Amino acid sequence: MTEDVTVVVATRNRRGQVLETLCRHEAPVIMVDNGSDDGTPEAVSRAFPGVRVVRLGWNAGAGAARNVGVDLARTPFVAFADDDSYWAPGALAEAVRVLRAYPRTGLLAGRVLVGRERRLDPVSAEMARSPLGTPAGAPGPSVLGFLACAAVLRRDAFHQVGGFTERLRTYGEEALLAMDLAAAGWQLTYVADVVAHHLPLPAGRDLRERHRVEARNRVLTAALRRPAPLVLRTVAETLREPAGRRGLRDAGRELAWALRHRRRLPEQVEAALRTLERAPTGTPAPERQVPARVGN
Structure with a gap:
């Protein structure tokens, strides 16, 4: 058991999956339930009395659920997991070792192995060859995105930037947190020795709705x-997607809020994002680093 890190799991209506994965984490676990109606909280409480179960009572979104979990954690480091993922043996201890050895690293993006056959997630392969390289004083390649099921971070860094923006709810909410951590001066680093297993269901959520929210x-x-100019380009690219018009209409309803909270990134972070966006297909542009996978 690794006592310096807490695993925060956000879940909704995935009782079978979470009962399979919770027992595999080698650290204390806080599970935050987003209003499940399939008996998930009760089943977890019976099966794992050592897991702290938090019932939100409604679907607040993955970001809000993780924020609650991090607020309740009392360890210096926090690892996120999905209800269909778990940390490999020794991964969390290695993450703690790396974070203690590299004090400017705020977030570790781990290597993701998918399915029972443990295939390397293409996103992990992209991160390993990040065009941003490995800066001095970092334990691995620099990235500007992460998968929520494979991230370990400093709790203080998370709170410094305000955590996840809850208005974004679920799907793609990682991108903004990654930008804000980098803007605050924290390194985000891919570390292949920190391994997470992801066991996605053969049939997932409503893909059309997911693409709309993304x-x-x-x-x-x-x-x-x-x-x-980048905002306008994003709008134009979104309009070319099948779900883009609906997603753009949804964004339009939130535009006044976004403009009130608009805050430009430091030039060095913006330059790094441009480097990723100019990279050829197959290298980790930010939107490819941050696919949404949380079961909410």
């Missing part, structure tokens, strides 16, 4: 942090 959040994230 489009909404991509536009809002650009409006919140990126230069005006």
Whole structure:
């Protein structure tokens, strides 16, 4: 058991999956339930009395659920997991070792192995060859995105930037947090020795709805942090997607809020994002680093 890190799991209506994965984490676990109606909280409480179960009572979104979990944690480090993922043996202890050895690293993006056959997630392969390289004083390649099921971070860094923006709810909410951590001066680093297993269901959520929300959040994230020409380009690209028009309409309803909270990124972070966006297909542009997978 690794006592310096807490695993925060956000879940909704995935009782079978979470009962399979919770027992595999080698650290204390806080599970935050987003209003499940399939008996998930009760089943987890019976099966794992050592797991702290928090019932939100409604679907507040993955970001809000994780914020609650981090607020309740009392360890210096926090690891996120999905209800269909778990940390490999030794991974969390290695993450703690790396974070203690590299004090400017605020977030570790771990290597993700998918399914029972443990295939390397393409996002992990992209992060390993990040065009941003490995800066001095970092334990691995620099990235500007992460998968929520495979991230370990400093709790103080998370709170410094305000955690996840709850208005974005679920799907793509990681991108804004990654930008804000980098803007605050923290390194985000891919570390292949920190391994997470992801066991996705053969049939997932409503993909059309997911793509709609992803489009909404991509536009809002650009409006919140990126230069005006980039915002316009994001809008134009979104319009070409099947779910783009609906997502853009949803973003339009939130535009006044986004403009009130707009804060441009430091030039060095913006330059790094441009480097990723200019990279050829197959290298980790930010939107490819941050697919949404939380079961909410």
